[in-house]
Amino acid sequence: MNKQINQKAWLFVLPVFILVAFNALIPLMTVVNYSVQETFGDNVFFWSGLLWFQEVLTSERFQNALIRQLIFTFSILAIEIPLGVAIALTMPRKGPWVPVCLVLMALPLLIPWNVVGAMWNIFALPDIGLLGYTLNALGFDYNFTSQPGDAWFTLILMDVWHWTSLVVLLAYAGLVSIPDAFYQAAKIDGAGSWAIFRHIQLPKMKRVLTIAVLLRFMDSFMIYTEVSVLTGGGPGNSTTLLSIDLVKIALGQFDLGPAAAMSLIYFLIILLLSWVFYTVMMRNEDQ
Amino acid sequence: MALELKQIEKVVGRDVHIHPTDLVLEPGSFNILLGTTLAGKTTLMQLMAGLDRPTGGSVHFNGADVTGKRVQDRNVSMVYQQFINYPNFSVFENIASPLRVAKLPETEIKRRVGEIAELLKLSAMLDRKPSELSGGQQQRTAMARALVKDSDLVLLDEPLANLDFKLREELREELPKLFGDRDCVVVYATTEPTEALLLGGYTATMHEGRVTQFGPTGAIYRNPKDVISARVFSEPPINTAWVVKEGDRVALGNVAAWPAPDVLAGKPDGRYQIGLRPHHVLPLRADAADVPVAGEVLVTELSGSESVVHFKVGNETWVSLAHGIHAFDVGETAELFADMRHAFYFAPDGGLLAA
Structure with a gap:
């Protein structure tokens, strides 16, 4: 065998390799490393096998955080996706108002996450915040810093305010890509606006909506900054979502092993659910 | 069931999309709107359908004014x-x-869909989704939907433009047959003169928002009313030039001169326009009466059996279309032979001079 193997190609792959190694592989493997070991400080580690995984999965604290996380994510998906589509449908498709609407829509997306949290924290304060004060003045007993229900209400409202725009923009992009001829053809057929939505707009928006659901799912499942600034996980543990809990364990209690195991479980849940979403939504596409 | 357009007009802002137009389309007729992109074909169709409201004039169907009637009710x-x-x-x-x-009723729907699917060769794919069909089948499905409901007016807006050559030929043959025994008005828009000739029926040539001429397709091709109609209805484009009549001679600059034809007899001396179809300008002399025209060769396109030569005549670019392979070098001065007996002569304002 005289075939010469050209090794130069490695040079072209190497930069990507290094980049991926530093931004994904090495940090991930460090976490894996922590998750199977026990340490008492001084950089001394002992093998602990799957102990931390067992501990995390069976702990009530993790299960509660996971349930809160699922409730939060599915609530905001249930609100933001239909609301985003509805807003996109009412936006003009041509004319001078298009850029105005697009900029207005994009505005919340441009605000840094911790600023959003701070804004809503002040906005919702019962004594001086516009929202909190108004609600109390209207006779509601509203205080998001002491009542779990109010905290959840504020949290979801903040997320809807911050992120519905993303769904709107994606849905809008799907809508404007539908040629006029489709609407005309439907009009000629005598189809009503519900039929047009159900049989033309929705199927044509399917791909962008899949992307919207995936993005919103992943982002909301990983949400940290805004919640941390708004409620810090409280009152009590009522808004302690997975990421908040994780930070408490890792940085608050410095339990590196359980925190690492939890990170991996957290990561696998997101991966699994994203796959489920994608498969379900694209089910009919490849037949 | 005749469709009648009376002084119909469409103005958007300052742009005139359709100039006031009169047109009567007979029931059971196959009508072609022929013109380049932006000639107003689609706009005119939308006005006919009621998808768009005219800014002036009216649309009548069987004598009844349907101008304000919504498309879903038409x-x-x-x-x-x-x-x-x-x-x-x-x-x-x-x-x-x-x-x-x-x-x-469901049974009636089944029967009619089955019939039309049979006609359009879709019977085997009734269970499939459009995305699982080829382009030709998708377009046949769209046509089946248009045909299944016994419309009074069927509008086909360049339906074959996105299909490949082979499918286009196939569907083009089927189309007039599909409408053969229906008494609806069919309107078919196309940019291709050849397609219009193959489809037959009636043709309206369109140019910049006007219907320049309307009548039986063959007759329109043979007797263009004016220079513009002749240009619209020629592929490759018709060769035009300004000529000067002096006594019983006609001269094209100092390129060529020939005896004045009968249509110019009795007309005053001066400038006229001529139009000569590319297949009447040949690389070889076919007849002693042919007029030699010399010009610089700009492009030659050779297909298997035909040669298309673009060359410069005075200020104009002329095209010669001939059978067989006639190779010229770009830049060389070639002598081609124009059969001026087939030339159209137009008055300075563009109108055809009739014999």
Whole structure:
């Protein structure tokens, strides 16, 4: 065998390799490393096998955080996706108002996450915040810093305010890509606006909506900054979502092993659910 | 069921999309709107259908004024250049959709969809989704949907433009047959003169928002009313030039001169326009009466059996279309032979001079 193997190609792959190694592989493997070991400080580690995984999965604290996380994510998906589509449908498709609407829509997306949290924290304060004060003045007993229900209400409202725009923009992009001829053809057929939505707009928006659901799912499942600034996980543990809990364990209690195991479980849940979403939504596409 | 347009007009802002136009389309007729992109074909169709409101004039159907009537109340169907089908319906449901809106009984729907699917060779794919069909099948589905509901007016807006050559030929043959025994008015828009000739029926040549001429397709081709209509209805484009008549001679600059034809007899000396179709300008002399025309060769396109030579005549670019292979070098001065007995002579204002 005289075939010469050209090794130069490695040079072209190497930069990507290094980049991926530093931004994904090495940090991930460090976490894996922590998750199977026990340490008492001084950089001394002992093998602990799957102990931390067992501990995390069976702990009530993790299960509660996971349930809160699922409730939060599915609530905001249930609100933001239909609301985003509805807003996109009412936006003009041509004319001078298009850029105005697009900029207005994009505005919340441009605000840094911790600023959003701070804004809503002040906005919702019962004594001086516009929202909190108004609600109390209207006779509601509203205080998001002491009542779990109010905290959840504020949290979801903040997320809807911050992120519905993303769904709107994606849905809008799907809508404007539908040629006029489709609407005309439907009009000629005598189809009503519900039929047009159900049989033309929705199927044509399917791909962008899949992307919207995936993005919103992943982002909301990983949400940290805004919640941390708004409620810090409280009152009590009522808004302690997975990421908040994780930070408490890792940085608050410095339990590196359980925190690492939890990170991996957290990561696998997101991966699994994203796959489920994608498969379900694209089910009919490849037949 | 005749469709009549009376002084119909469409103005958007300062742009005149359709100049006031009169047109009468007879029931059972196949009518072609022929013109380049932006000639106003689609706009005119939308006015006919009621998808767009005219800014002036009126649309009449069987004598009744339907100008303000909504398209859904008019019994119209339309097929577009893009393949327009409901993406999540099967082919059967797509074809059945107008009948479902009309609330026909299920057995009647089955019968009619079956019939039309048979006619358009879709019977084997009634269960499929449009995305699983080829382009030709998707367009046939759209046509089936247009045909299934017995419309009074069927509009086909460049339906074959997005199909490949072979399918285009196939469907083009089928089309006039499909409408053969129906008494609806069919309107077919195309940019291709050849397509118009192959489809037959009646043709309206369109240019910049005006119908320049309307009549039986063959007659329009043989007797263009003016320079513009002749240009619209020629592929490759008709060769035109300004000529000067002096006594009994006609001269094209200092390129060529020939005896004045009968149509110019008795007309005053001066400038006229001529139009000569590319297949009447040949690389070889076919007849002693042919007029030699010399010019610089700009482009030659050779297909298997035909040669197309673009060359410069005075200030104009002329095209010669001949059978066989006639190779010229770009830049060389070639002598071609124009059969001026087939030339159209137009008055300075563009109108055809009749014999």
